[in-house]
Structure formats: C-alpha cells, structure tokens
Amino acid sequence: MQDSETIDQIDDTPIGRAAQAAVQAMGRAGEGLPRPPATRVIVVANQKGGVGKTTSTVNMAASLAMHGLRVLVIDLDPQGNASTALGIDHHAEVPSIYDVLVEGKPLADVVQPVVDVEGLFCVPATIDLAGAEIELVSLVARESRLQRAIAAYEQPLDYILIDCPPSLGLLTVNALVAGQEVMIPIQCEYYALEGLGQLLRNVDLVRAHLNPTLHVSTILLTMYDARTRLASQVAEEVRNHFAAEVLRTAIPRSVRISEAPSYGQTVLTYDPGSTGALSYLEAARELALRAPGIEVPITAVEQAAAEALVAVGRHRHTIGAQAAPEAQHSTMEGNR
Numbered sequence: 001m002q003d004s005e006t007i008d009q010i011d012d013t014p015i016g017r018a019a020q021a022a023v024q025a026m027g028r029a030g031e032g033l034p035r036p037p038a039t040r041v042i043v044v045a046n047q048k049g050g051v052g053k054t055t056s057t058v059n060m061a062a063s064l065a066m067h068g069l070r071v072l073v074i075d076l077d078p079q080g081n082a083s084t085a086l087g088i089d090h091h092a093e094v095p096s097i098y099d100v101l102v103e104g105k106p107l108a109d110v111v112q113p114v115v116d117v118e119g120l121f122c123v124p125a126t127i128d129l130a131g132a133e134i135e136l137v138s139l140v141a142r143e144s145r146l147q148r149a150i151a152a153y154e155q156p157l158d159y160i161l162i163d164c165p166p167s168l169g170l171l172t173v174n175a176l177v178a179g180q181e182v183m184i185p186i187q188c189e190y191y192a193l194e195g196l197g198q199l200l201r202n203v204d205l206v207r208a209h210l211n212p213t214l215h216v217s218t219i220l221l222t223m224y225d226a227r228t229r230l231a232s233q234v235a236e237e238v239r240n241h242f243a244a245e246v247l248r249t250a251i252p253r254s255v256r257i258s259e260a261p262s263y264g265q266t267v268l269t270y271d272p273g274s275t276g277a278l279s280y281l282e283a284a285r286e287l288a289l290r291a292p293g294i295e296v297p298i299t300a301v302e303q304a305a306a307e308a309l310v311a312v313g314r315h316r317h318t319i320g321a322q323a324a325p326e327a328q329h330s331t332m333e334g335n336r
C-alpha cells in the first residue's frame with residue numbers, strides 16, 4: 001500500500017495543511033447539516049466486488065451522524081463487513097438482519113448503537129444471511145420484506161444507508177424495493193464501468209414493477225489516485241455520462257481508510273484529520289445538500305476547499321512519487 005501511504009503523507013505538506021485549513025474553515029464536522037423532510041433511504045449498490053460500497057456506506061453514515069443527523073446503517077451483506085467496520089459484534093447468535101428478513105422480527109429488536117459516534121446505529125449481518133437468498137424464495141412478499149420492516153420502524157431517522165452484497169440477487173432486490181435512492185460507488189480503475197449497465201437495468205426493472213420512487217441519485221468516485229491518467233480518464237468519463245449524479249468530491253486512495261475497519265472504526269474516528277476522513281465529510285455534505293427540497297448554492301469557500309483537496313492529490317505527482325503505468329480506460333459500452 002505504498003501508494004496510499006504517500007497520499008496520507010501529503011497531509012503533512014503545506015498544501016495538505018492548507019486544504020485541511022480550508023475544509024475546517026468550512027466548519028466540517030460538528031456543523032449541522034439540514035435534516036431531510038423525510039427519511040432518505042439510500043441503497044449503496046454495485047454488483048462489482050471491492051469497489052468501496054462498504055467503506056463508503058460506513059464513512060458516509062458516520063460523516064452524516066457527526067454533522068448531527070440520525071443515521072442507520074443496514075448491513076445486507078453476509079460478509080458482515082459494515083458491521084465489523086462499525087465495531088458491531090456479528091457472530092452467529094447476534095440478532096441480525098437475517099431475523100428481520102426471514103423470521104419477520106421487528107427492525108427495532110436488532111438495531112444497535114455505534115459506540116463513539118452519537119446518532120449512528122447499525123443493523124448487523126451475520127453469516128446466516130448467506131442462506132437467506134434461498135430461504136427468501138419461498139416466503140410471501142419475498143422482494144419487499146426489508147421495505148415492510150423499515151416502514152414499521154418508528155424511531156425517527158434522517159438517513160438509512162443499506163450496504164448491499166456484490167450481487168444482484170434477492171438481498172439487493174429487497175434493498176432496491178426498500179429505498180428511494182441508489183448510490184453507486186465506482187472505483188476509478190480499468191473495467192470500473194463494466195456491469196454498470198446491468199445494475200441500471202435492474203434499477204429500471206424495480207422502478208417499473210415494484211418501487212416507482214427508486215432512482216440513481218448519487219455516484220461516488222472511490223479509490224481515486226490523482227497520479228494516474230487512468231483514474232482521471234475514468235473519472236472524466238463517468239462525469240460525462242452522469243453529470244448530475246456524480247459528487248464533485250472523489251474519495252482518494254488512502255491507507256488510513258483501509259486500516260480503519262481492522263480497528264472496528266470508521267476513518268472519521270480512526271484518523272479524523274486525514275485526507276480520507278475529510279473527503280468523506282465533504283462527500284456526505286454534498287449528499288445532504290442535494291436532498292430533495294434543499295437548495296444551497298456552492299459558496300466560494302466551498303469551491304476553494306474542493307480545489308485544495310484535488311490539489312493535494314496533484315501535488316503528490318510533483319514530489320517524486322513514481323507515476324503508475326497508464327492504461328487505456330474502460331468504455332461505457334452497454335451502459336446508458
């Protein structure tokens with residue numbers, strides 16, 4: 001992870017400090033963000049594995065909670081990575097999302113508070129969930145069990161973020177039926193866009209038949225490495241095709257982000273001043289300000305801070321880090 005370490009070292013450079021100062025001047029953590037008029041249920045999906053779904057779910061959720069909002073993460077992946085990252089025990093006996101989906105247990109019985117982050121809650125996933133795809137097939141209303149459980153949950157929440165497994169099976173369908181919005185993390189790598197067309201078609205199918213409110217509201221570029229031409233080519237292509245959906249803030253590749261889960265923490269508590277933490281705070285702020293019914297113009301200081309964050313990445317190139325080999329970028333074939 002030498003590359004990632006180099007990125008984090010930038011935090012100690014003058015430009016890194018300037019970026020942090022700019023971000024802090026904008027009053028990141030601790031400053032309130034607008035509450036959405038109704039709970040926003042956001043499905044974090046991409047059937048491609050390892051693109052940053054879980055990392056983005058937990059860090060966006062923690063960022064929103066640190067801004068004073070009440071946020072629930074639903075771990076819908078049998079791997080239980082989101083539960084791990086939030087420090088939530090998820091061995092086989094722990095009441096989990098499996099009990100909700102398969103046994104019909106109320107969501108309230110399985111929600112756990114996340115230690116260290118006020119206002120953040122988690123529904124864990126245990127390994128039992130691996131069998132749920134098959135067990136759900138024979139159950140009544142198999143596609144809408146999560147949606148029903150969420151509708152019956154009475155605690156006030158501003159956001160629900162659902163971390164999906166890397167597949168388009170019944171678990172992901174349950175999430176798509178339960179949510180209004182889809183957030184797609186896209187890794188800035190070759191092949192990043194392969195399979196995206198299939199995900200978009202599934203979203204269309206669910207919207208047409210099961211959930212008319214569903215739409216792709218947000219695309220988040222992850223593991224962005226500003227030194228490589230490939231990353232900027234992929235980012236540019238995604239921005240061209242999804243101009244309205246892509247967040248201005250891209251999440252850089254950062255060793256701090258990848259280390260945090262092994263301590264049962266998000267990067268926000270593990271290393272709050274790191275570029276990774278600041279990027280997620282900024283991305284979460286953008287997400288919150290894009291809530292339906294909320295119109296907030298971009299201020300000059302916000303623009304300056306966003307540019308400073310990008311400059312941090314660019315600056316690496318000039319301080320001797322070896323440029324990674326460039327490759328042809330992927331195409332949008334098959335996508336919309």
Ligand SMILES: Nc1ncnc2c1ncn2[C@@H]1O[C@H](COP(=O)(O)OP(=O)(O)OP(=O)(O)O)[C@@H](O)[C@H]1O
Nearest residue numbers: 049050051052053054055166223252253254257258
């Ligand atoms: N910005 C980043 N910088 C460095 N490493 C990252 C970053 N984002 C994610 N990672 C690492 O990449 C790997 C995959 O990330 P993550 O688990 O979030 O992806 P995922 O899409 O949820 O994977 P899966 O499809 O298996 O559920 C993890 O090891 C994670 O720590």
Ligand SMILES: [Mg+2]
Nearest residue numbers: 053054077081
């Ligand atoms: Mg995951």
